[in-house]
Amino acid sequence: MSARRTDEPAIEVAGLTKRFGSITAVDGLSFGVERGRVTGFLGPNGSGKTTTMRVVLGLAAPTEGTATVMGRPYAALDRPLARVGALLESTGFHPGRTGRQHLRIAATAGGLQKERVDEVLDQVAMRDYADRRVKGYSSGMRQRLGLAAALLGDPELLVLDEPGNGLDPAGVAWLRGFLRAFADAGRTVFVSSHLLAEMAQTVDRLVVIDRGSLVREGPVQAITSAVASDVMVRSPDADRLRVALEAEGATVSVGEDPGSLTAAGVAIERVGELAAAAGVVLHLLQSREASLEEAFLRLTGRDGAGSAPGAPEMPPPPEPPA
Amino acid sequence: MMALIVAEVAKVRTTRLWIGLLVGVVALGALGAIATLAIAGSPDGLEAGITPIETVENVRDFVATGSVAGLFALVLGAVATTTEQRHHTLGGTFLATPTRWPVVVAKVVGSAAAGFLFGVVGALVPLIAVAGDFALEGEIVPFGSTVVVAVLAVAAGSAFAGAIAAAAGAALRSQLIAILGVLGWALVIESLVGAILPGTVRWFPFSGLTNALSQPGGDLLSAPAAGLMMAVYLGVAVALGIAVTLSRDVD
Ligand SMILES: Nc1ncnc2c1ncn2[C@@H]1O[C@H](COP(=O)(O)OP(=O)(O)O)[C@@H](O)[C@H]1O
Ligand SMILES: [Mg+2]
Numbered sequence: 001m002s003a004r005r006t007d008e009p010a011i012e013v014a015g016l017t018k019r020f021g022s023i024t025a026v027d028g029l030s031f032g033v034e035r036g037r038v039t040g041f042l043g044p045n046g047s048g049k050t051t052t053m054r055v056v057l058g059l060a061a062p063t064e065g066t067a068t069v070m071g072r073p074y075a076a077l078d079r080p081l082a083r084v085g086a087l088l089e090s091t092g093f094h095p096g097r098t099g100r101q102h103l104r105i106a107a108t109a110g111g112l113q114k115e116r117v118d119e120v121l122d123q124v125a126m127r128d129y130a131d132r133r134v135k136g137y138s139s140g141m142r143q144r145l146g147l148a149a150a151l152l153g154d155p156e157l158l159v160l161d162e163p164g165n166g167l168d169p170a171g172v173a174w175l176r177g178f179l180r181a182f183a184d185a186g187r188t189v190f191v192s193s194h195l196l197a198e199m200a201q202t203v204d205r206l207v208v209i210d211r212g213s214l215v216r217e218g219p220v221q222a223i224t225s226a227v228a229s230d231v232m233v234r235s236p237d238a239d240r241l242r243v244a245l246e247a248e249g250a251t252v253s254v255g256e257d258p259g260s261l262t263a264a265g266v267a268i269e270r271v272g273e274l275a276a277a278a279g280v281v282l283h284l285l286q287s288r289e290a291s292l293e294e295a296f297l298r299l300t301g302r303d304g305a306g307s308a309p310g311a312p313e314m315p316p317p318p319e320p321p322a
Numbered sequence: 323m324m325a326l327i328v329a330e331v332a333k334v335r336t337t338r339l340w341i342g343l344l345v346g347v348v349a350l351g352a353l354g355a356i357a358t359l360a361i362a363g364s365p366d367g368l369e370a371g372i373t374p375i376e377t378v379e380n381v382r383d384f385v386a387t388g389s390v391a392g393l394f395a396l397v398l399g400a401v402a403t404t405t406e407q408r409h410h411t412l413g414g415t416f417l418a419t420p421t422r423w424p425v426v427v428a429k430v431v432g433s434a435a436a437g438f439l440f441g442v443v444g445a446l447v448p449l450i451a452v453a454g455d456f457a458l459e460g461e462i463v464p465f466g467s468t469v470v471v472a473v474l475a476v477a478a479g480s481a482f483a484g485a486i487a488a489a490a491g492a493a494l495r496s497q498l499i500a501i502l503g504v505l506g507w508a509l510v511i512e513s514l515v516g517a518i519l520p521g522t523v524r525w526f527p528f529s530g531l532t533n534a535l536s537q538p539g540g541d542l543l544s545a546p547a548a549g550l551m552m553a554v555y556l557g558v559a560v561a562l563g564i565a566v567t568l569s570r571d572v573d
Contacts, residue, residue, distance in 0.1 A: 058420045059413050060571035075420035086417055090573035092410025096337045105336070109329035110418040149414065 008071050010035045010157045010188040011056055015065035018051050018212075025051040027212035028065070033190045033205075038183045040203035040220075041192035044300060048212035049192040050089050053161050057086050069157065081110035085150035086159040087143075095135035099126060099145045102134070103152060112153050120148040125174075139166030147175075158182065160191045176202045210300045223299075231263045231271045234284035241282075244274045262288075264298075326424050330402070330432035339401060340436060343394040347440050350390055351447035358384070358448075359455050375452055378464040384448050385472040386536040391444025392476075392483035392528065395437030396504040399487025402429040403563075404497035412572045423564045430488045430560055437484025441477030449473065472536055475545075479532030482552050483508075486527065489556065492563030527555050 009032035018026040026048040033039045043049050054060040056067045058074035069077065069084055077083055093102055103117040121127045124144040134142065143166040150158060158179070164172045179189045179202055193199050199206075206223055208215040216223050235241050238259045242252050250266035263271060268287045275282050334340050361367035363374030375384055403426075406412040419425050449469070456463040491500040508528045516523040524530045524542050534548035543551065 054413075054571070054573075057417060059416060059573070061569075077420070080420055081418050084417075088413055088573070090410050091413055092573075094333075094337060094405065094409045094411060098336075101332070101336045105329050105332050106414060106418060108325055108332060109415065111325055 013067045017064040019063045031207045037204040038189040039205045040199040043209040081153035084157045085155035087146040087150045089161045093134040100130040120151045124148045157188045230288045231268045232286045233261045237280045241280045244278045326428035330428045347391045355448040355451035378466045382472040388445035388476045391440040392480040395440045395480045395484035396487040399433035399484040400491045400500040402488045403491040404500045430485045433484035433488035434481040438477045438481035441480025445473040445476035475535035489559035489563040493566040
């Protein structure tokens with residue numbers, strides 16, 4: 001099956017709600033995953049990423065709403081492994097089987113070519129361990145085996161849940177390059193993570209969720225600059241400028257040099273206007289794009305400064321993880 | 323569907339459980355056979371109701387004791403689905419077959435095949451033992467088509483045990499509960515209820531129906547009627563296993 005770019009999203013989630021008893025894991029979530037790109041699925045632990053992916057893959061039934069893959073419910077796909085490769089956080093292996101046995105069984109059940117087993121073992125650099133029992137695998141080796149299973153059908157879409165878990169830094173770097181190349185070949189990746197560093201360098205687009213609801217969706221650039229660009233100012237009269245900025249609702253931090261300020265939540269033009277109105281001399285006025293990490297923390301209200309401007313209906317800050 | 327059955331058989335073949343269970347079939351069968359042969363015809367044996375093995379019918383009934391293999395088939399079947407639950411492999415299985423019900427059917431068929439194998443081995447153990455016993459006396463064991471039928475009947479009963487346990491396992495979450503449940507049913511519940519209400523025994527899956535195949539006679543149903551009842555039980559169990567499998571969320 002050759003990968004193709006069409007306007008139809010690879011994944012479409014619409015009004016998805018999933019409850020487990022009294023817990024609402026996913027809450028009215030809607031988003032799309034564009035073809036031919038790497039889309040990051042970002043959210044803190046417990047925000048509903050795994051649950052959303054399970055519903056997308058037909059492993060859990062939605063309480064409300066729909067999820068489609070290539071325009072259909074996953075269960076309606078013909079030979080799904082040849083179209084979608086998936087690795088879920090909870091994926092396990094029988095400890096008594098070897099890696100190769102796992103892949104061969106998956107290939108048989110999925111109607112796939114047996115030759116693919118050796119190919120994917122090579123792709124994830126697991127050939128040397130393929131005939132050992134999974135019982136003796138490290139977590140990184142398990143993760144690679146899971147990735148091999150996802151790649152078995154040579155799919156056009158990869159759905160990966162925290163694929164960096166258990167990988168060493170070299171493994172994470174390899175994974176990034178692999179996902180990039182996969183998308184550059186016109187295929188689609190939907191990858192979740194709670195770790196931003198993993199994401200920032202790899203993804204084109206982001207779907208950011210918190211507490212089961214969408215926070216932001218769009219190109220990485222747009223999200224980081226819209227949400228979290230800071231304005232850096234240097235002024236001999238920094239104290240007065242700070243008062244004016246704070247009156248405007250900006251969050252201001254003072255640098256090591258007391259004349260340097262960093263303001264968040266205020267446009268650079270407005271900083272200039274405020275300085276002029278207050279008659280404050282500026283030696284520097286510069287915008288600094290925030291890292292994905294800063295953007296994320298602000299979007300999810302976890303930067304300690306409360307809700308981010310422009311992020312509507314932010315939930316209150318979370319209780320610390322148990 | 324064929325591919326799924328091949329995959330399910332491969333799942334059983336690539337773990338060690340089946341070897342352990344097959345060793346159990348042989349060991350328990352051999353133990354029982356040797357013990358029986360040792361006392362058959364002696365005063366102790368007569369007191370215990372164990373008659374000497376002299377006729378083809380005696381040999382047939384002795385072969386039927388191989389139906390103890392069904393207990394091992396029950397365990398194998400009960401584990402077919404619950405082991406996937408336990409090791410979190412059900413998600414991967416359903417990604418390949420998202421309609422799910424063919425997986426249940428393949429597990430039932432695969433477990434039936436394994437149960438059949440167990441049953442053949444289980445029936446051959448007493449047959450070989452008694453043949454050896456006769457050979458030691460320089461004689462040839464009485465043999466006839468009725469003995470062959472008994473071997474097949476034991477195998478069919480054991481296949482049924484594997485199949486129905488696989489279906490039941492698909493409806494349960496816990497491996498332990500599935501194993502204890504099917505063994506408890508076959509060993510305890512049927513005996514208890516049978517002791518209280520002897521008239522019901524002929525309808526029980528194991529003491530009634532599978533015995534009707536391998537040890538016909540008495541109050542038991544005729545073989546065709548027993549086969550039909552087994553199909554009904556199995557159909558209900560498979561329907562239940564599929565219904566539960568379709569309705570549940572998987573990791
Ligand atoms: N099977 C389940 N039963 C009950 N609660 C669940 C289940 N799966 C997930 N949850 C809950 O749903 C919420 C979202 O979980 P999850 O989707 O795993 O989040 P994430 O993958 O973003 O860390 C959490 O509060 C989690 O405890
Ligand atoms: Mg998760």
